[in-house]
Every structure is written in C-alpha cells, then in structure tokens.
Amino acid sequence: MARLRAADLILHAGDFTAGPVLEALVALGPPVAAVHGNVDAPDVVAALPERRVVDAEGVRIGIVHDAGTARGRLERQRIAFPGCAAVVFGHSHIPLHETAGDGAFQIFNPGSPTDRRRQPRHTMGEAVVAGGAIRFGLIALD
Numbered sequence: 001m002a003r004l005r006a007a008d009l010i011l012h013a014g015d016f017t018a019g020p021v022l023e024a025l026v027a028l029g030p031p032v033a034a035v036h037g038n039v040d041a042p043d044v045v046a047a048l049p050e051r052r053v054v055d056a057e058g059v060r061i062g063i064v065h066d067a068g069t070a071r072g073r074l075e076r077q078r079i080a081f082p083g084c085a086a087v088v089f090g091h092s093h094i095p096l097h098e099t100a101g102d103g104a105f106q107i108f109n110p111g112s113p114t115d116r117r118r119q120p121r122h123t124m125g126e127a128v129v130a131g132g133a134i135r136f137g138l139i140a141l142d
Contacts, residue, residue: 003126003139004028009056011127013090013109014065019043037065037090053084057129062087067107074098078105086134088125093117095125095138108136 004010007030014037016022022044026032036048051064062081067073067089077087078100086106095111110125122141127134 001028003124004030009033009054011054011061011063011088013037013063013088014048015039015090015112015115016044017041019047022047033063035063035065051080053081056127056134058132059086059129059134060084061127061134064089066091067109074100074105074107077107086127086136088127094119095123097136097138106134106136110136110138113141 005028010025010030010032012025012032012034014035016037017039018041022034033052033054034048035051036045051062053060053062060083062077062084064087067077067087081087086108088108090109092109093112093115094109096109097106099106108125111119111123113122113124116122124139124141126137126139
C-alpha cells in the first residue's frame with residue numbers, strides 16, 4: 001500500500017470485481033488509470049473503458065485487460081496501440097515482461113497482488129519513466 005500511495009500514477013489492468021475495490025484504489029491518492037476486466041461488476045464496467053492510453057512524462061502506455069493468446073501477443077499489441085512504448089495487461093495473472101527485438105516496444109503483465117491463481121507468489125509491477133523511456137520491474141509481495 002505504501003508503494004501505491006507514493007506512486008505518481010497507478011495503472012490497473014482490470015479485474016477489480018466490485019466498485020468498492022476501485023473506490024479504495026482511487027482513495028489512495030495518486031491518479032488511477034484503469035480498464036475493466038472480464039469479471040468486473042456492471043458498475044465497474046460502466047465506469048471504466050475496455051482499453052486506454054495514458055501519457056507518463058511523454059511516454060505513451062497502453063492498458064488493456066486481455067491481450068489475447070501468447071502466440072503473437074507482442075506484435076498484436078504493438079499494432080493495437082500505435083505510438084505506445086508499452087502495453088500493460090492482466091487477465092492471466094501470470095507475470096510477463098517481453099520486449100520487441102528492436103527494443104522499441106514492450107508488454108508487461110504484473111501478475112496479481114490479490115489472486116495469484118497458480119502462480120507461486122502474489123506480485124505487482126513497477127514502471128519507471130526516465131529520459132523518454134519506460135522500465136518495468138516485478139515486485140514479489142510474499
């Protein structure tokens with residue numbers, strides 16, 4: 001929670017499940033850029049878009065819940081979010097960081113701090129923007 005409160009911007013790739021969870025995240029203080037997930041209640045779906053693009057200090061970041069199957073995912077997201085340096089996604093709850101061969105585009109799934117499913121740990125991600133570039137890191141919570 002301390003990391004979230006200290007953030008400049010919170011990105012969330014969906015699966016809040018209920019409106020009060022979204023409200024609690026917003027109440028932490030930093031701006032929240034989020035999309036709805038496939039298990040979100042109707043009020044959350046109505047409040048949030050399916051996909052969005054945010055600007056973080058000049059770096060464009062796409063956010064989507066379900067980035068599709070693993071095969072071809074990076075290239076599909078590059079096409080779906082033109083002009084973005086990265087796409088943050090969720091859905092699988094499986095942490096993933098993949099960078100294009102040219103290094104100009106990346107996708108990141110931070111896993112989940114609340115529902116690890118079959119993953120060994122609860123996780124969240126951190127994105128650091130500096131010098132016009134974005135760097136992602138995975139944070140294990142247990």
